Amino acid sequence: MKKRKIDLVVISDVHLGTYGCHADELIAYLNSIHPNKLVLNGDIIDTWQFSKNYFPPSHMKVLRKIIGMASKGTEVFYITGNHDEVLRKFSDTSMGNLHISDKLVLNLDGKKAWFFHGDVFDVSKQNAKWLAKLGGYGYGILILINRFVNWCLTNIGRERYSLSEKIKNKVKGTTKYVREFEQTGVDIAIENHYDYVICGHIHQPKKEIHITKKGKCTYLNSGDWVENLTALEYSFKRWKIYKYNQDKLSPFFADEELKEMDMHELIASITAKKEEEEKSKGKKGEKSLDEGLL
Template identity: 70%
Template sequence: MKTKRKVEIAVISDVHLGTYGCHAKQLLTYLNSINPKKLILNGDIVDIWQFSKRYFPKSHLKVIKKIMDFAADGVEVIYITGNHDEMLRKFSDTTIGNISIVDKLVLDIDGKKGWFFHGDVFDISIQNAKWLAKLGGYGYDLLILLNRMTNWVLSKMGKERYSLSKKIKNGVKGAVKFISDYEKVIAELAIENGYDYVVCGHIHQPKMEIKENKHGKTMYLNSGDWVENFTALEYQFKRWKIYNYSHDKLSPFFADEDVKEMEVKDLIAAITIVDKTQK
């Protein structure tokens, strides 16, 4: 008998299937432990940049099969494109069954607005990206176009595509400043646009933090990655948490003090489901 945790929304990003750095077995264990209503794949799930026919082990294929199984079982699966899987951007706004491909997503979550995107478009230039992204509803789409053009030109010149790894290679201090600027710009845009949550990935830095300025506040959320941190974001009981595979393993989702006021039977019903087909 196998017990699974009910999760309203699960967000994973930066899995990089098809690369040696991907930890597909740990991710598969996590995916097998949850029963989400909505699964958001927030970019860089399959690493098309570094894809090689010579390396795509069974565990990587099983992750893809598990995602397909989720969709077949009625789970809404939303694939948000990233930079390492930017080839999928030509299929944006396509829906097949319960799977949809988008470049960005806005969700109403218990009366609060959540803004979801991978985050690579803010790599081109932090300040210029902010200015462009503010150009009405087309700003973010324009950034994606510029990102694709930049990488197309770089590839034609025989140069490495633009990615965060270049920033990291420049040294720890430069990387820390970049990450700080990245979070600040994203949070400021979310506040300006009235989003209660802004959810991204890309920089492989799991985080959940309230960001404030004179115009308001937002909750900045980053799902981290499955290369180094083995993290995901989960939404349940009207709140978010960072799931950390190394620390949480398969422990239930608890909502801090709120849970203590619940009846035991209600808590069990809220966080578990028994799969009777497995023994």
């Protein structure tokens, strides 16, 4: 099938390496699109819960697919989050079309878009990291139980049920935390004259315009690929929330060349194009110098 061409796609909170990750569904989505830019807005690889005993082939295929997209011309921005904070030591590193950073600012049709994961607003993570990690493990177990429950419900013809969403709605302070998280991001964005602020972290997809006394800003959250299976898409000067569960995707399979290439070849293909561009620039510079001498 023909792939959809999109100016920009934002994905966050994939949590590769955990039981709750929907890697197969993400592969299907990535195989159905052709974005000019792909922003991975944090928590793509879950190093907090990483185990050498659990990293299935489908999770590796996601990484290979992303690198393959970069090698074919898509500009990929990997913004670090709290679950993949180990990559922050490589911030401001670029390999061809693959860039790693803590935050990102892009100009989208004359408007400024500010991207960051959002964990900097999380007080529990900052003041009690061990408690935040413990909560992460608990959430992972809950998601695993929820998948079994939903499997049973689906087999008997019942609708799927979200245990975590039910618990979140009952826990006092959760709604307040989300509201404060969004408002903090919006206030900072308006102060810095950003038109869009794009986050992840809280696993709640959203698109909302905020107007304050100081200005106007659109808040966007890409959601996650653990429960909601959502992404943000920007094309024709408009944002929309993509929902996998509402899409009628036909089966998309990995490209044959992607199956045959190993990880080293994929990385080499990214850097090869960059080296060719640099050589081309060097030759042009030498030619200009010769013409000047003549």
